[in-house]
Amino acid sequence: xxxxxxxxxxxxxxxxxxxxxxxxxxxxxxxxxxxxxxxxxxxxxxxxxxxxxxxxxxxxxxxxxxxxxxxxxxxxxxxxxxxxxxxxxxxxxxxxxxxxxxxxxxxxxxxxxxxxxxxxxxxxxxxxxxxxxxxxxxxxxxxxxxxxxxxxxxxxxxxxxxxxxxxxxxxxxxxxxxxxxxxxxxxxxxxxxxxxxxxxxxxxxxxxxxxxxxxxxxxxxxxxxxxxxxxxxxxxxxxxxxxxxxxxxxxxxxxxxxxxxxxxxxxxxxxxxxxxxxxxxxxxxxxxxxxxxxxxxxxxxxxxxxxxxxxxxxxxxxxxxxxxxxxxxxxxxxxxxxxxxxxxxxxxxxxxxxxxxx
Amino acid sequence: xxxxxxxxxxxxxxxxxxxxxxxxxxxxxxxxxxxxxxxxxxxxxxxxxxxxxxx
Numbered sequence: 001x002x003x004x005x006x007x008x009x010x011x012x013x014x015x016x017x018x019x020x021x022x023x024x025x026x027x028x029x030x031x032x033x034x035x036x037x038x039x040x041x042x043x044x045x046x047x048x049x050x051x052x053x054x055x056x057x058x059x060x061x062x063x064x065x066x067x068x069x070x071x072x073x074x075x076x077x078x079x080x081x082x083x084x085x086x087x088x089x090x091x092x093x094x095x096x097x098x099x100x101x102x103x104x105x106x107x108x109x110x111x112x113x114x115x116x117x118x119x120x121x122x123x124x125x126x127x128x129x130x131x132x133x134x135x136x137x138x139x140x141x142x143x144x145x146x147x148x149x150x151x152x153x154x155x156x157x158x159x160x161x162x163x164x165x166x167x168x169x170x171x172x173x174x175x176x177x178x179x180x181x182x183x184x185x186x187x188x189x190x191x192x193x194x195x196x197x198x199x200x201x202x203x204x205x206x207x208x209x210x211x212x213x214x215x216x217x218x219x220x221x222x223x224x225x226x227x228x229x230x231x232x233x234x235x236x237x238x239x240x241x242x243x244x245x246x247x248x249x250x251x252x253x254x255x256x257x258x259x260x261x262x263x264x265x266x267x268x269x270x271x272x273x274x275x276x277x278x279x280x281x282x283x284x285x286x287x288x289x290x291x292x293x294x295x296x297x298x299x300x301x302x303x304x305x306x307x308x309x310x311x312x313x314x315x316x317x318x319x320x321x322x323x324x325x326x327x328x329x330x331x332x333x334x335x336x337x338x339x340x341x342x343x344x345x346x347x348x349x350x351x352x353x354x355x356x357x358x
Numbered sequence: 359x360x361x362x363x364x365x366x367x368x369x370x371x372x373x374x375x376x377x378x379x380x381x382x383x384x385x386x387x388x389x390x391x392x393x394x395x396x397x398x399x400x401x402x403x404x405x406x407x408x409x410x411x412x413x
Contacts, residue, residue: 086413143413150405154413203409274379277392277405288405294413317412 002035002099004336005079005329008092011063012072012081016088018064018121021045025063028095028115035099037113044129047115051098052107056134057346058305059098059111060297061091061142061313062119062126066321078326086320089327090142090313090335091115097339108347109137119297122159122259127297131304138272138308138346140339141298144315144327147335148285150276151311153265154292154299155204156233158242159212164225164253168218179216181251182225186211188249189229196237204265204291207242208232232293235263264299265291270308271346279342283334292317312339361399365389372399 016024025047032039032049039049047063065083072081083089094113101107112134116126145151162185164178171177176184193207200206209231216225231242239260247255267273268289280287292311302309314335315327359372368386372393376382380393381404390404 149408152407269381271377273381274377277379281394286405289407290410291407292413293409293411296413317410320412 001103002031002096004092004096004333007031007095008079008084008089008327008332009072009081011088011092012079012083015069016064016083017067018118021064021117025115025117028063032095032113035095036102037098042129042133044126045117046126046130049095049098049113051102051111051113052109054109056112056136057109057343058130058134058136058139058301059094059113059142060127060130060139060301061094061113061115062087062117062297063091063115064117064120066120068321068323070323070325074329077329079329079332080324080326082325084319084325084327085144085313085315085317086325087119087142087144087313089315089332090144093314093332093335093339094140094142096336097343100336100340101343106344106347108343111343112136116297124297124300127300131301134305136305136307139301139305140272141296141301141309141311142313143296143311144313144317144320145290145311146316147283147314147331147338148280149288149290150273150280151290151292151298152268152273153204153235154263154295154311155208156235156237156239156263156299157259157261157295158231158233158239158257159259160229160231160243160246161256161258162227162229162250162253164251166223168221168223177216178223178225181253182214182216182227185249185251185253186214186227186229188251189231189246192245192249193231200234202291203293205234205236207234207237208293233263235265238262261295261299262303264302266298266302266309272308273310275342275345276310276312276338278345279338279340282341283338285338294320359396359399361393361401363387363389363391364401364403365391370401372396
């Protein structure tokens with residue numbers, strides 16, 4: 001038997017900021033080996049555990065975190081630590097649910113647990129590696145949805161680095177400064193997004209711009225301004241389309257686009273969703289669906305695998321990346337119950353017979 | 359196999375092969391409905407789609 005709280009506590013005790021996940025990956029491989037899973041660290045650095053046989057059902061979490069130490073502790077039934085919700089808690093829940101099913105010989109197929117690296121980095125290294133290695137009939141992404149909700153979609157993302165450079169001029173001159181042109185470009189992007197969003201009530205359907213960083217300076221001969229802008233994208237706007245639009249708003253700047261990631265929204269009438277709806281109801285909840293303003297590894301694997309997919313995990317995603325990051329232990333344990341019920345139910349629905357691809 | 363729409367009380371014939379957890383649309387009021395039971399047939403309003411920040 002595995003102690004879920006002890007497992008998660010140990011995971012939180014091992015720092016694993018993006019690109020520095022090796023220690024935690026080795027720990028998880030050892031834990032999954034003890035449970036009888038075929039376990040290894042793959043070539044990307046992902047911690048992988050495999051149990052059962054039949055069609056692949058991938059449980060894809062991530063084991064990296066953003067920076068910022070949150071002291072690991074239990075207070076008032078809450079387990080604190082960096083990654084408690086995003087997303088060591090969900091991956092710990094995957095391991096515990098899989099262990100429970102393996103122990104009762106109720107695996108719905110070949111469960112492939114992947115603790116991916118670099119989800120918090122724009123590289124998405126772990127998921128980009130995994131997407132080439134498996135072809136599952138169903139996939140669960142390990143991210144905090146709350147124990148009684150299912151995440152069905154994530155917005156896309158586009159990052160832009162802009163540089164405005166020109167000969168220095170007197171501030172009383174007629175030409176706009178580099179800083180003014182940089183701000184004008186930002187304002188034009190905001191105006192474009194505001195116009196697009198008019199009449200679109202859902203955040204998921206809107207263009208959401210954010211100014212990540214800005215600075216300007218002069219050495220007396222040349223003046224320069226730089227900024228980084230991020231835009232969260234709805235499914236209706238591709239990153240390439242938005243990049244073309246923004247290029248036309250550059251105000252003479254040099255723009256470099258990166259981290260182009262389209263939005264992804266999963267189908268909700270699938271055997272996988274049905275299994276989780278049942279799991280939540282059996283566990284005493286009233287299920288809900290949710291669409292997220294951020295991105296996740298669903299954006300990477302969803303378009304390629306084209307299989308039933310959702311994101312699930314304990315925790316409040318509003319605590320992601322905050323100094324107050326914690327998961328309520330009771331919720332964490334209940335999410336394990338939901339996962340176990342749902343995955344067992346998936347077996348009853350014959351995931352291996354192609355039903356999960358409906 | 360028939361069930362009643364909880365939104366508009368329309369009587370809905372469940373298609374052959376309907377399974378628990380399936381989401382249907384009421385032909386009368388267009389409400390999205392979840393099949394929460396087959397024996398006896400029972401429908402509930404399907405989970406609402408909310409939004410949240412994060413990830």
